[in-house]
Amino acid sequence: MTVRVLFLGPLADIAGQAELRAEAPLDWTGLLAAVGPNVAEQLRDARVNLACAGRVLADKTTLQAHDGDEVALLPPVSGG
Amino acid sequence: MRDVRLMETGFSPAPPLAALARACPDAGGIASYVGRVRSAGVLALELQHYAPLTLPGMEALAEEAAARFGLEGVTLWHRVGRIRPAAPIVLAAAAARHRREALEAVAFLMDHLKCAAWLWKRERRADGWHWIEPREEDHAALARWKV
Secondary structure, three states: OEEEEEEOOHHHHHHOOOEEEEEOOEEHHHHHHHHOHHHHHHHOOOOOEEEEOOEEOOOHHHOEEOOOOEEEEEOOOOOO | OEEEEEEOOOOOOHHHHHHHHHHOOOOOEEEEEEEEOOOOOOOEEEEEEOOOOHHHHHHHHHHHHHHHHOOOEEEEEEEOEEEOOOOEEEEEEEEEOOHHHHHHHHHHHHHHHHHHOOEEEEEEEOOEEEEEOOOHHHHHHHHOOOO
8 A cells, every 4th residue: 555756857856765655545745755855845936846646737736646656756847 | 850869979051051951942031040058157947758658748749749830840859968069959941831830839848848848957067956947037928828
């Protein structure tokens, strides 16, 4: 009964790991607690997005991740 | 014609450009942009993507450009992984009946890739790795399409 939490880009450096496993179900409050204070502070930044099960959430605080879901923490992007 | 790819290994822009030209015989113009790793001070560049989002997002972007500018064809290739100096990072090409649509479409594609594609870029310089964030002018360039 776990959710896979992925840290993309610079968030992996801040988290000190590329991913972790959290207890399912996982909501916004649970995610903030699971990722630790440094990543949680980044997560509250409006420019950081959240995807759950392959979809970007319009409002990340509505997160409801279930067993087997993958949650990705998406910092500001830089392609091209 | 749509040719949208994430490339794990290096590529030469010439073959995909030739393929676009062949696929679009009615296009009066083909515009293209090749982004490369800067050589000055950069030892390596690394691009990270997120598979569930990155390629689907690029495909949607290519579709949006094709519809907006009435394109005959779009080619959008982006490297991921570690890339050496002077090697291509991205190829954006558009085939259209007239030049203005082709040129504008390439600018549209690149402005969106810079700030709105699911890619994260870091550079290795002499003092270590540095994550790159879009500059203010990149955000301004993207905003001009939202009118």
